Amino acid sequence: MVGRGPAAVPHIHQHDAVVVGAGGAGLYAALELKKDLGAESRVAVISKLYPTRSHTGAAQGGVCAALGNTEEDHWQWHWFDTVKGGDYLVDQDAAEIMCRDAAPTIIDLEHLGMPFNRTPEGLIDQRRFGGHTRNQGEAPVRRACYAADRTGHAILQTLYQQCIRREVTFADEFQVLDLVMPDGADGRVSGVIALELATSELHVFLAPVVLFATGGFGKIFQVTSNAHTLTGDGVAIAFRRGLALEDMEMFQFHPTGMYKLGFLLSEAMRGEGGFLVNGQGERFMERYAPTMKDLASRDVVSRSIYQEIAAGRGIGGGDFVHLDVRHLGADVLERKLPDMTGFIRTYFGLDPLHDLVPIQPTAHYAMGGIPTDVDARVLGDGIARRVPGFYAAGECACVSVHGANRLGTNSLLDILVFGRRAGKAMAGDAADLPAPARDLEAEARIAGTLADLLTSDRGERAAVVRDELQVEMFRRCGVYRTGPDLAACRSEVAGLRERARTVRLDDHGSRYNTDLADAIELGFLLDCAEAAVTSAEARTESRGAHARQDFPDRDDVNWMRHSLARRSASGKVDLTYKPVVVTEFQPKPRVY
Amino acid sequence: MDIELRIRRYNPEADQAPHWETYAVTADATDRVLDLLHQVKWHTDGTLTFRRSCAHGVCGSDAVLINGQNRLACQVLVRDVAPTVSVEPVAGLPVIKDLLVDMEGFWAKYRAAMPYLVNDDVPADGLERRQSAADRDLYEDTSRCILCAACTTACPVFWTNPDYVGPAAIVNAHRFIFDSRDTAHEERLELMADADGVWRCRTVFNCVEACPRGINITRAILEVTRQITNVEAT
Numbered sequence: 001m002v003g004r005g006p007a008a009v010p011h012i013h014q015h016d017a018v019v020v021g022a023g024g025a026g027l028y029a030a031l032e033l034k035k036d037l038g039a040e041s042r043v044a045v046i047s048k049l050y051p052t053r054s055h056t057g058a059a060q061g062g063v064c065a066a067l068g069n070t071e072e073d074h075w076q077w078h079w080f081d082t083v084k085g086g087d088y089l090v091d092q093d094a095a096e097i098m099c100r101d102a103a104p105t106i107i108d109l110e111h112l113g114m115p116f117n118r119t120p121e122g123l124i125d126q127r128r129f130g131g132h133t134r135n136q137g138e139a140p141v142r143r144a145c146y147a148a149d150r151t152g153h154a155i156l157q158t159l160y161q162q163c164i165r166r167e168v169t170f171a172d173e174f175q176v177l178d179l180v181m182p183d184g185a186d187g188r189v190s191g192v193i194a195l196e197l198a199t200s201e202l203h204v205f206l207a208p209v210v211l212f213a214t215g216g217f218g219k220i221f222q223v224t225s226n227a228h229t230l231t232g233d234g235v236a237i238a239f240r241r242g243l244a245l246e247d248m249e250m251f252q253f254h255p256t257g258m259y260k261l262g263f264l265l266s267e268a269m270r271g272e273g274g275f276l277v278n279g280q281g282e283r284f285m286e287r288y289a290p291t292m293k294d295l296a297s298r299d300v301v302s303r304s305i306y307q308e309i310a311a312g313r314g315i316g317g318g319d320f321v322h323l324d325v326r327h328l329g330a331d332v333l334e335r336k337l338p339d340m341t342g343f344i345r346t347y348f349g350l351d352p353l354h355d356l357v358p359i360q361p362t363a364h365y366a367m368g369g370i371p372t373d374v375d376a377r378v379l380g381d382g383i384a385r386r387v388p389g390f391y392a393a394g395e396c397a398c399v400s401v402h403g404a405n406r407l408g409t410n411s412l413l414d415i416l417v418f419g420r421r422a423g424k425a426m427a428g429d430a431a432d433l434p435a436p437a438r439d440l441e442a443e444a445r446i447a448g449t450l451a452d453l454l455t456s457d458r459g460e461r462a463a464v465v466r467d468e469l470q471v472e473m474f475r476r477c478g479v480y481r482t483g484p485d486l487a488a489c490r491s492e493v494a495g496l497r498e499r500a501r502t503v504r505l506d507d508h509g510s511r512y513n514t515d516l517a518d519a520i521e522l523g524f525l526l527d528c529a530e531a532a533v534t535s536a537e538a539r540t541e542s543r544g545a546h547a548r549q550d551f552p553d554r555d556d557v558n559w560m561r562h563s564l565a566r567r568s569a570s571g572k573v574d575l576t577y578k579p580v581v582v583t584e585f586q587p588k589p590r591v592y
Numbered sequence: 593m594d595i596e597l598r599i600r601r602y603n604p605e606a607d608q609a610p611h612w613e614t615y616a617v618t619a620d621a622t623d624r625v626l627d628l629l630h631q632v633k634w635h636t637d638g639t640l641t642f643r644r645s646c647a648h649g650v651c652g653s654d655a656v657l658i659n660g661q662n663r664l665a666c667q668v669l670v671r672d673v674a675p676t677v678s679v680e681p682v683a684g685l686p687v688i689k690d691l692l693v694d695m696e697g698f699w700a701k702y703r704a705a706m707p708y709l710v711n712d713d714v715p716a717d718g719l720e721r722r723q724s725a726a727d728r729d730l731y732e733d734t735s736r737c738i739l740c741a742a743c744t745t746a747c748p749v750f751w752t753n754p755d756y757v758g759p760a761a762i763v764n765a766h767r768f769i770f771d772s773r774d775t776a777h778e779e780r781l782e783l784m785a786d787a788d789g790v791w792r793c794r795t796v797f798n799c800v801e802a803c804p805r806g807i808n809i810t811r812a813i814l815e816v817t818r819q820i821t822n823v824e825a826t
Contacts (some may be wrong), residue, residue, distance in 0.1 A: 052738070122722035123719075147735075154735065164708055346669070507639040509606070509639070511604070
């Protein structure tokens with residue numbers, strides 16, 4: 001039978017709170033909600049995957065907090081490093097909260113069962129990581145708490161486990177499609193509309209408070225560390241609803257992606273003493289970052305690799321360099337970096353104890369996203385206007401604690417601190433919000449879109465358009481950018497959006513239609529890419545991860561401000577700006 | 593290299609019964625079997641259905657049978673299984689469509705194994721609970737599980753007795769039985785001493801062979817049985 005897809009009448013669910021996304025931010029929020037609203041409360045987590053598949057689980061090296069368990073450290077040092085790491089585009093009030101909250105949050109996580117590695121005294125062990133320094137840049141400091149080289153996996157499992165204990169409701173394998181906004185585009189959010197992947201039926205999850213914790217959108221790029229499922233769903237949905245997206249041009253390229261594959265080799269490999277070498281066998285980071293060397297911030301290291309390659313000093317003159325960890329010895333590799341060692345053996349057939357490892361920068365992390373206040377409340381205009389009932393946390397959000405470049409280990413800290421704060425804020429706000437109402441206009445629109453897609457048998461396959469998008473974005477909106485490239489890229493993305501309107505499906509059935517899911521995700525990717533390239537073209541300076549070859553310097557006079565991209569009623573992307581919050585650290589030249 | 597890719601297909605909406613389809617694909621020796629599946633799905637037949645996410649062996653989405661062995665499709669390189677690669681759904685769980693199986697029973701057993709730390713006391717100093725590195729090492733291996741179900745669906749005891757909790761649930765019970773911070777030790781051992789618990793294990797070692805994380809599952813099961821025996825002896 002050829003299914004006509006979603007039934008005319010969707011399934012309706014009533015909850016006290018709805019969380020979309022089951023990574024660290026979503027799960028920690030759910031736990032807080034359960035705690036604050038009580039064991040009987042109806043807290044639902046909706047995920048397009050099984051929760052343990054979420055990309056938090058791929059995070060490797062650590063989560064930072066100035067515990068000072070192995071050497072002197074202070075949260076103020078961490079605060080400075082975060083601001084400098086973000087090339088001063090960080091909102092310093094938000095970063096202060098994150099760095100202050102870090103220690104109690106890590107302790108809470110330990111109490112929940114997190115299997116941290118331990119010091120000989122039985123405390124949480126800590127290791128070095130890029131950009132984390134003693135006393136404002138003197139030397140690397142041990143600030144990253146870790147569970148071998150699978151810290152994210154351990155966090156994800158710990159939080160999911162406690163959610164099972166506290167009887168959080170899970171709706172696994174539901175693809176979110178839209179927000180429920182019963183009072184129109186300027187009004188409140190009171191739920192989400194989602195597709196049940198198993199049946200292709202529509203469900204409406206109603207609640208007075210809704211959190212997006214939907215992760216990043218690294219799949220707009222060809223070479224990326226991101227999972228296939230990181231397609232910017234929540235970010236794109238907010239954008240389609242006319243809400244602002246902040247700093248979308250700021251996308252981090254991690255220096256040590258596995259060559260061609262793009263998966264990450266943890267910064268912990270350099271934190272434990274590994275270093276990069278070029279085709280001449282030279283430890284080139286000593287030239288670019290005399291103090292921090294291979295532990296300079298990620299944007300600096302990635303650009304250094306590109307410059308070595310451009311100067312013909314890649315390996316064999318090619319487009320990659322080597323990571324050397326041979327001297328770390330079998331014990332460190334097997335005990336502290338076992339997963340990395342396994343990746344290198346499995347995918348390259350190399351032994352890191354004896355072989356150099358080919359690496360290249362890989363698209364890794366979106367600093368930008370849905371703008372929020374420090375309690376995860378979404379700011380519809382990016383500045384002041386709250387969207388009642390709507391919250392965002394984690395990679396899909398922009399608080400902004402990462403500015404123009406995120407420090408390693410601050411992503412896991414971000415999801416924990418702001419996931420938890422989101423849960424608290426939602427629990428506190430829920431009682432003051434009006435009872436949820438349905439959004440029949442959105443339900444009808446979504447049902448129509450799905451019906452059209454499900455019967456579409458003309459046009460290109462989604463994968464063809466997606467491949468072109470990824471190649472284009474990686475080539476022209478990558479580590480280095482220029483005005484003409486970005487303009488060309490923007491027009492290319494616009495063309496791809498047109499072509500994506502008529503993608504064809506082979507699968508017209510209603511049972512686990514992943515062909516349909518691919519087409520839906522392509523739409524989300526295109527929206528994210530358009531916002532990113534438009535914001536990038538307008539920012540005529542170089543700051544953090546945004547490196548313009550035609551504007552190589554940071555411009556603090558004109559660009560100490562966040563980009564805000566909004567889709568106007570006419571369909572065009574409008575840009576406005578808001579100033580960075582500077583409370584403690586005035587911009588200084590950034591040297592590592 | 594040229595690959596003959598055989599996939600066990602079944603869509604209950606359209607097919608009377610499962611059947612094999614063969615696809616000719618070209619791949620690099622270092623491509624993953626997941627890349628082959630994507631090649632078919634994205635460019636030949638969009639109806640092919642399977643789960644995947646991270647594509648590098650950490651999320652646990654894509655356990656399948658490859659040339660008769662339980663593996664993650666993203667962790668097997670083409671050169672190790674070429675030139676004929678057969679892919680079919682894992683055994684013992686109901687097939688929903690093609691390579692995608694119904695995981696609900698698997699998750700229910702995981703949840704029933706109390707897979708969470710129980711300890712509501714907070715140290716008086718407000719800091720972390722102390723745990724020695726040696727105590728941490730006791731559950732290091734089992735804390736690495738990614739819940740892909742490769743072990744349980746490779747277990748002949750589970751195939752013949754679907755009520756058996758299976759190796760994955762025991763691995764996750766072990767994770768907490770051997771965590772010095774946990775306060776529900778006895779309750780956990782009682783759960784595992786159930787008629788459909790650890791005693792069903794026949795030490796066939798299929799689970800160890802299947803685990804993409806290299807967890808020594810049979811040893812973990814034996815450690816749990818030893819704990820139960822010790823408690824019963826005292």
